[in-house]
Every structure is written in C-alpha cells, then in structure tokens.
Amino acid sequence: MTAIKAADSTDQAGVWITLRESSVPVRAILAGVLVNQLGGFLQIFLVLFLTERGFSAVQAGLALGCYGAGSFAGVLVGGAFSDRLGPRSAAFASMAGFAGLLIAVLYLRDFPLLLTAITLAGLVGRFYRPAAAALLSELTPQHRQVMIFAVYRLAINLGTTAAPLLGTLLISVSYELLFWVDAITALTYGVIALLTLPKQAKRPARPDAAGRRAGGYRAVLVDRRYVLFLLATFVQCCVYIQYVSTLPLAMKAAGLAMLWYSVAISLNGFIVITSELLVTKITQRLPIKLIVVVGFALLALGQLMYALPWGVGVFLVGTMIWTIAEIAAGPTMFSYPGRVAPDALRGRYIASQQTMFNLGAAVGPVVGVAVFRAVGAQLWLWCALATMLGLGLALLGMQEPDTALARRAAAATPVELTKDPA
Template sequence: MTAVIEGQEPTGTTGTTGTTGTTGTAGPAGPATGTTTGTTTGTAAPPPRRGDDGVLVTLRETPRAAKALLLGVFVNKLAAFIQIYLVLFLTNRGFSPTQAGLALGVYGAGAVVGSLVGGSLSDRLGPRAATLISMTGSAVLIVSILYLPTYPLLLGAIFLVSTVGQFYRPAAQVLLTELTPKHRLVMITAMYRLGLNLGMTAAPLIGAALLSVSYNALFWGEAAAALAFAVIASLALPRHTARPRPEAADGASAEPEPAGRSGYLAVFADRRYSLYLVAVLLTSIVYCQYTATLPLDVAAAGLSLWWYGAAVSLNGLIVITCELAMTKIVQRWPIRLTALLGLGLVSVGYAIYAISPLPVWFMVGTLVWTLSEIIGGPTVFAYPAMAGPERLRGRYIGAMQSVFGLGTALGPVLGTLVWFQVGRSVWLWAAAVAAVATVAGLAGMRTPASGAGEPQPAAASAG
C-alpha cells in the first residue's frame, strides 16, 4: 500500500511536505535565538525532548487550518471510487473490456498531468485556490460521466476528472509545509499518508455498498465528498500564508533559478533534484511490482493465491499501524540515512523474492520492502517541499508526484513483460533497478540546513 499513488496516493501510496528531524532530517525545535556576527555563531533553540515529538504533540502544535486540510483529504479519499469501479461501470454500460481498460489508462494519464498542473496552480494562485478549483471542478466532472452518451466524450470526461482531481495534491503539501513548524513536518507527512491509506482502504467497501444501490449513488457519492472537501477548504484554509525566505540543503540559500528558465524548466534544470526524480521514477516502477508481477509468480509456483492476498494484507496492516510509530524514531535521523534505508530496502525486499518461490520468502520479502515504506516514505516524500526556491515549491512537489504516478503506471506493464521473458529472474532485475535508484537518490538529495527558515503558522485568516 502506498499513499503516494493516486497515490500515493500512495495510496500508496501516496505526497507531501518539507523534511525535518533533529539530527539531519529535521531542523531545531524553534527558530534561531541568536545571530551570526563575524565568526560568532548564533544559538538555535534546542530540539524537542524525547517523548515530545509524537502524534499528539504534533497535533497540538499544528494550526487549525492544517488539521482541516488533513480532514478534507481523508474525506475525499473515503469516496475515491471511480478508479476502482470504472471498468465495471463501463462494461455495464455496454463497452468492451478493451475500451474499459483504455479508459482506465486514460485516467492514469490524467493523474500524471494533473500533478504537474496542480503544482503550477499552487505556485501561481496559492494552495487554497488550487484546492477549491480541484474539488469543485472534479465534483461537476464526476457527475457528468453518468450522462455522457458516447465513448469519446466519456474518455474526455474521465481524463479531466483525473487531471482536475489531482490539482489539490501539490497544493495540500505546499500548505502543510507553510503551516507546520519545521521540526514537525516529517511527522505531519506521516499523518497525511495515514489519512490517504485509511481512506483508500475503506473506499472499496463504501463503494461496494453504494454500488448495491446504483451507479448513480456511487458517482454522486464521490462528487459529494469532493464538495465536502471544497467546503472545508473554503472555510478553514488561509487565503495567504506567511512565506519566509527558504533555506535549501547544505546550509545555503535555495539553489537560484537558472537564468532564462522559469516554471518546470527551472525545476528540471536543477541537476541534483533531477537525479532525485530519476530515483523516484525507478523506485515507483519497482515498488508496484507487487500489484502485477507478484500474483503471476505466486500462481506460476503452484501456490494458492491466498499467499498473495496475505502478503498484500501484511503490507497494508504494517503501514497503517506502524508508520506513525516508526516516524517518531526516524524523524531524528539524518536525511541521507533515512533515504538509504527507504530506497535501499526496496531492492533488498524484491531480491528476497528471487531466492525461492516458497511462501516464506514471499512473506519475508514483503516485510522488508514494507519496512522501506514506513522508514523512508514520510521523509522521501517530504523532501520536494524544501528542495528548491520557495516560489517553485508547488512545481517541485508536482514534478515528484507526476514522476511517481508515471512510474506506477508503467511499472505493472514493464514488470509483466519482463516476467514473461525471463521468468523469476525478474526479481533480480527489479532489485538491480532499485539499487540504481538508491544511488541516484543519495546523489540527488541535499542535506537540509539545521537552522533558519522555519515555516510559521498562517498570518492571514481563512476567510
């Protein structure tokens, strides 16, 4: 399960905010209390004491607007029905399985485009406006699918539903970054991911209940959830937030935007961040092999598909129950150590599958790559919000989410093609690709500064 896939997301999974910790992943507990004059170094406020960096303390220190955002995202994910039931809906309307499958692919393409557009909208209009456009627009488009008479019109509406519905993702992570104290950002990211995962876990069951009434109830239910999020955003999210001059990695100011470049051209001109994006793409391609290649391998080994279900359930159970507790520990680690484990354990986990097609190795391998998710997920997905200039924060986040979505769309296709060509050696190939991703990630991620630039709560009213 990954919240990042959307999304994540991650549901995966699936996104997110700036990175924090206290020894490398995080900044200190507060802003610097002194200044630097000549060779005299200012004194930073001490990091939070052990026991003061958990979920409840984070919630107490989180502004009301950020809590409302977490609630809105959760409500929206509870009704994320279309992607799950789209194939059934279209075949019920009389379209062929091929047409239904193409529509699902169009939906995935829309998610990739939507992340990019959403990042740009967040930078240009602000996170609140981007969220309102996303939720109100997608609500109207969702309902339109019920009443469009032809297949081309349906494809267009499905693409727009997915695209517009993704606008809020970069905006949400930008807003969390700006509203949350810097030393709480990794934990708030883990809470954001938990909301995505819980919503994505419950959505199929709620959708099945609505589907027992009618497809109309299913689509109107998802539209209602989107409107509910829009209402929350309208009432609780600030129109403007206080945006301090950000600090980038290695203790220096954020890398300047290259001359003559703006928008996503400036993002991709950041060479180190581009390496990070390569790492995200390769990791997402490998990570999602459990959705396509793993069931093929389990079945080819003559095992009951119960073992596949057990492995997937193990992943979901551990992520939902353990990620927050693990984040309380790893948010204090240096960011590069967390990234090494978060990316590297994906390689180890899939390599374990190659040992033997026995249930024990399928379960152990799943446990290992699940550990990668709960150890590195919040930090790795928080990184884009602090990687570049503040004016491009939404685009940095949108680029990562788009690349991750592309990887999860390509992964099942590439994995099954390789499996049919080389059989169980696919797991060695997957491990090798994940290892390359780990090296690229370590090379591309800058170590965050330990001090200044802590985001402050919003200065303006939510009006």
C-alpha cells in the same frame, strides 16, 4: 555527527502533539484528504459502471486509460496552478470541478463526450494533491514535516483501503448513489478548503526578468541535485510497484494459491497503517541520508528474498522487509520536496515528485512483467540492482534541508567586488 546534534536540539514530537499543535488549515487538509480518498470511487468502479451501462469492455478500458492520462497531467498542471494562484484556489477549483464532472459522467450517453468528461475529471481531480502537500509543507515547522507527512500518508492509505468497501455498499443500492456521494465528498472538501485555508500562500517579492525566465518547471530541471532525487524516485517506484503487477505472477509460477498473494498484500497494508507513525517518531530524528540508505537497502533485500526457491515463506518475509523499508523511508521521501523547494516553486517541486511516482507506477509494471516473462525469478535480482542504482542517485541528490536552503541563498547572493583605490 553535526546533523544528529542538530536534530536532537529540536522538538521532534510524536503524532498527537504534532497534530494538536498544528494550525487549523493543516488539520483541515489532513481531514479533507481522508474524506476525499474515502469518496474516490471513479477509478475503482469505472469499468464496472461503463459495462453495466452497455459500453464494451474495450471502451471501458479506453476510458480508464484516459482517466489515468488526465490524472498524470493534472499533477503537473496542479503544481503550477498552486504556485500561481495559491493552494486554496487550487484545492477548491479541483474539488468543485471534479464534483461537476462526476455528475456529467453519470448522465452522459454519448461516448466521445463521456470520454472527454472522464479525462477532464482525472485532470481536474488531481489539482489538489500538489496544493495540499505544498501548504502542509509551508505551514509546518521543518522539524515536524516528516511526521506530518506520515499522517498525510496514513490518511491516503486509510481512505484507499476503505473506499472499495464503502463503494461496494453504495453500488448495492445504485450507481447513482455512488456518483452523488463521490461528488458530495469532493465538494465538501472544496468548501472546507475555501473556508479554512489561507487565501494565498506567502510569496517572495516579485522576481526580476532573470527570475521570471528561470521560473516554472524549467527552474526545477535546473536544480541538478533535485533532478537526481526525481530519478531516484522514479527508479524506486518502478521497483516498488512490482508488488501489484509481477508478484502475483511470481507466486502463481511458484505453485501458490492466490490466497497467499492476498495475505501478502494485506500484511503490507496492516503494517503500514498500524506502524508507520510509530516508526516515524524515531526516523524523523535521523539524518536524511541514513534513512535513505536504510530504506533503499531494505527494499533491495526484500526483492532478493523473492528470488529464493523456498516456498510461501520467502514471499511473506520479503513483503515484510520491503514494507519496513516503506514505513522507514516513505515519510522522509514524501516530505523532502517541500522542505528543499524555493517558496515560489514549492508546488512545482512537489508536483514533479508526484509525477515521477506516477510515471514509475505506469512504466514499472510493463517492464517488470516483460522481464519476468523472459528471465523468470531473475527479475528480482535486476530489481535489487535497480534499487542500488536508485540509492546512488538519492545519495548524490538529497541533502539536509538546512544545507540545501543555505546553498541556494549563497548562490543567489551577489559577490561584492572591492573597489580598486587607483
């Protein structure tokens, strides 16, 4: 009851008011993320590009794997880079370095050198994600962070949806045009960051020796509640990512044409893009744990629907149910790290969550396909149980940001000892 009253006492604005009253750096980050996602062609077309240049399919697959490994490491490095040098430096270094490496990939012919450039492109190109999210969190009032991260997610989703179509048009002219446009968009975002973002995010006073020893990612792991949240994120992503890997296999095993899989995925994208901001206007007012319960429960229910033997209807309805879970809980889960992180570790807290999300996206398909091959449709029952495990971890680990900050402040305040008069 207290949490609801606290939420009602603040200005929980809609998307237009939130954007209009946001600072110039916040709007620049959101626009830059959209532009960057629109130009994110390398991962999508890398295999086609390499095979077109005469490399084997095995070499192309290895290169794509190296790009993914570099991206995975880049999030962690970017989080530390953002905390040490500030989001502006991290964003500019990320985009400028990525632009240069893209041009190197275009013109290199030696495969070991090409593989090195691709790996570094994945590494450097992900620096900006923790930096952008950390600055969004820092420059946005607490009560508007859920909405601003919903807009952030919308920018990513719009860019991800449109990039393959735009890339196909560019390839129809030449691969050179594709790579140069990608490099120019990245460099444009870097220049926008350099001109609009603050030089250095606000930082607390220089820590003492004990504070320095507890710094870095070690400090993240010491926060036990946050570690539970990270585990919940990993479990959630392992289940969520099944729509990419196992869902098409399940629909094919049910005798359905792959057209229906395309319909289901398109349905998900349409609902997310058109409805998430509207739903967030309501969910941003609610207590975090209520949102978590609703989101995880709907995700489990959507997975359970896939186990029913009722034809195409269960796949479409199941997809709709877990899509509602995504738009209900996604902005809250995305905004949570920045809202509870210490100022000096915000980049690392955000990078840790993004890393767990990427790890779930890598592990989930492998485990899901293996389990589906072994037990068939029972996989969806196991997914529902795993989601309930994730719900338990989230409920134990997550708390209202005000509560988390108050507890951290209390823990950091030394206990005053009363002098003995004797």
